[in-house]
Amino acid sequence: MRAALSSPAQAAVSLADRCVLCVGGLTGARNHYRAEIEIRAGRFLHHDGGREDNLHRLTPMLAAADIVICASGNISHNACHLVKSTCKKLGKPCVLVKGTGIASFLDGLGHLAAEDAPADGPSARGDRVLRRKR
Numbered sequence: 001m002r003a004a005l006s007s008p009a010q011a012a013v014s015l016a017d018r019c020v021l022c023v024g025g026l027t028g029a030r031n032h033y034r035a036e037i038e039i040r041a042g043r044f045l046h047h048d049g050g051r052e053d054n055l056h057r058l059t060p061m062l063a064a065a066d067i068v069i070c071a072s073g074n075i076s077h078n079a080c081h082l083v084k085s086t087c088k089k090l091g092k093p094c095v096l097v098k099g100t101g102i103a104s105f106l107d108g109l110g111h112l113a114a115e116d117a118p119a120d121g122p123s124a125r126g127d128r129v130l131r132r133k134r
Helices: 008-012 027-038 055-064 077-090 102-113
Strands: 019-023 043-047 067-071 094-097 120-122 128-130
Touching (some): 019 102, 043 055, 055 077, 067 077, 077 094
Parallel strands (some): 019 067
Antiparallel strands (some): 120 128
16 A cells, blocks of 8 residues: 555655654554655654643654654644744754645655755645754
């Protein structure tokens, strides 16, 4: 099923062993998120955005991550604020996607993994990309 989710161009993008924290998203799609990150040589972390996972666990996970993908429409307001403020403070690349499906996730992952993408601006799906070059 992974081959159906990723196009060859998307799969060619390498995360180079970077740790990707996914905040929110669909619980049932968590294994697909993991597979898409691991196929690109990345490491996967997940926090559900405060539905069941304690928000106190989110801060150390944000500190441990190299990049962050946040399904902003599927998490608590407090979790969204914490992700945005912590990523800004730590200079972590972060993308906020409105959708919770695999397509939105892959779009956000593509923006974060692309080295030649603009530093700040809208994605192809109209989501806001918050990112700082290292």
